[in-house]
Amino acid sequence: MKRPPVLKLVFGFLLLVPLANCATNPVTGRQNFVMMSESQEVSTGRKADQEVRKEYGAYDLPTLQQYVTTVGQKLAKMSHRPQLEYHFTVVDSPEINAFALPGGYVYITRGIIAYLNSEAELAAVLGHEIGHVTARHSVQQYSASMATGIGATVLGILVPELGSDLGQNILGLLGNALLSGYGRDHELEADRLGAEYLARAGYDPQAMIRVIGVLKNQEEFDAELARQEGREPRRYHGVFATHPDNDTRLQQVVGEANRYVLAKPAVGRAEFLDRSNGIAFGDSPEQGIVRGSDFLHPGLGFGLRFPKEWKIQNRPDRLAGINPARDAAVELTLIEKPQGAPADFLRRTYRLGFGSELGSTTVNGLPAATAVTTSQKGAPLFLGAVYLGSRAYVLKGMAANSHAFTRNRPDMLATFRSFHPVTDEERKLARPLTLKTVTARAGMTYGELARQSPLGKNAERYLRLINAAYPTGEPAPGQTIKIIE
Ligand SMILES: [Zn+2]
Structure with a gap:
């Protein structure tokens, strides 16, 4: 909840979109049953973008926002739909997620950014979302749910009175898929496309597998916490049951991108850590905790x-x-x-x-x-x-x-x-937490850092997770690492 006052959700415009035509899939070149032309797709995305901004709010840190846009545009130019106008937005949410709307609108939460450790990993998350856009997954999803008449109750709330306020907004109509994923085949396709765009834009496509590994670790840790706290676990939509290290299909689709790799792929660790220094970690007091x-x-x-x-x-x-x-x-x-x-x-x-x-x-x-x-x-x-x-x-x-x-x-x-x-x-309980970068001195351990951390009893594990040192890594002397203050 943010001040000032109450905004009413606007919805219903989707019903005005004319139905049914076939369109060529930009990635496969084949015909897909979709109900939208590209211009309808773009205008749907534009309207839905306003809903997302109302729902989540953009994160107010211009240097980070600018950085994410620059990295995103670099990838988008290498994609199968380079002519599309892309928009990249950091949303002010502690959730660990990224998602895309039809028409080139891509979102990444500040929550997920805390867990990334390089520009290449940021590019991997954005590349995966661009993959959903270029393969028109959300358009297909949308068309399928309109065709079968499902989609209106997507947030899963069975209260009819709430239907209008909480459930039946545009995010609802686009389906759970937007936030929870599109199923294994579409997710793998987004990983494959994302890896290709990574390589073409000058990054190492293996960053895709690294990032899924970091998120998988986080997800397993959070599932354990959620059991203790009696809440639902937070999930990143593209993570599947198998750990990426053992996921042969994932290895295979990402491996296909190796043929596009440039001689010296960029990593961008220092730059990325510098740009994410100072972001809020967890709930922010401006929104309530x-x-x-x-x-x-x-x-x-x-x-x-x-x-x-x-x-x-x-x-x-x-x-x-x-x-x-x-x-x-x-x-x-x-x-x-x-x-x-x-x-x-x-x-x-x-x-x-x-x-x-x-x-x-x-x-x-x-x-x-x-x-x-x-x-x-x-x-x-x-x-x-x-x-x-x-x-x-x-x-x-x-x-x-x-x-x-x-x-x-x-x-x-x-x-x-x-x-x-x-x-x-x-x-005191509601004090905001922020992410800060420090240089590790010789002998520094995550256990020692955890004792000075406000993160509580799980601090050591959080610190390892955000530094890609889970479950047993330690800082190297002189290494830039992230702490939470
Ligand atoms: Zn996905």
Whole structure:
């Protein structure tokens, strides 16, 4: 959640795209069943780009952004669709991912950048995404989901009320594939194409395998943490069950790029580390921080506790929690300078009539009001408004049906009642972490660095992971390494 206020998602324009034609695949030269011409593809990408920016926000570090664009454009010129106008964006997300939209829009999270160790590895991630664009994987995916009528509920949320707000946006229509991958064959094709573009742009294509190895290690580590913390693991979409060192098909497709390798491929380690110095690591306090079931927003000055086991979604324009059965959810939005007392504000904003159980209350000393009403679609809706500073925070509780609503109403109310001004202790917990480069002196170990690190009990493993020294490597004297402060 970012200030300022609530943005409404715009969607539905995809339905206007004229359907069905065949198009030549730029990579294979064969005809594919796709529903989009290239100009439709580009305009779809352009519109979806606005959704992604709203959903994630671009990362505000111009030197890094410029660097990623330069590397990306170098690869794009060597691709099968060099005439396409490409856009590369670093998104402000701690997730470890990269993805591409139709029409040449490529995104890389600041989260993944922390785990890379050279320009060649950055190029490998971007090259893989360019491969998805040139082979038109997202277009094919999109066409398939439109043709079969699936795709609308992609975020997997079963609450109809949320359908419009959380699920049915453009990312939803493009399918899970965007974030979770396209299946083994398309992923391997993207690796093959990415390796080719790497080699043609003057990098070593083996960087593709190195990068998948780093991400595989990270994924295994995160799966272990996720089990301990009772949350879902984070996955990079292109990583498969087999470790890349033992993955013969991957070795083979990347090996095909060797014929394009230049005499002295570039690595660009120093330059890359220099450009990524100072980036945020993990959640950023500007967006709010999730710690277990607690959400803390030091910037806006509030905290909120979700029911145990609920999945927390923190996006620039909203904060949401979804229950394990995925039939109930709460959503917190904020409104600047509300007029009148909380109860009046709720009554006016939601046109509440008699029978809406509207009542004034306080929440942890803050003026507040709650109501239960019926939404436009006829579903029961819990509403809570609480004032903090010059803002109103509105928590909406929704459910798939009235049974689910009754069952989850106590949790909705408890979530609302947990709203509180952030404490000094919480501010300390929410301190931002940043990545910094240092020169290793003789005898320095990751164990020693871990003891001075704010990363907690897993610090040593995190430090090895981000420095490609997992599981047992140590810094070499004079080597530039990354630490987290
Ligand atoms: Zn992929």
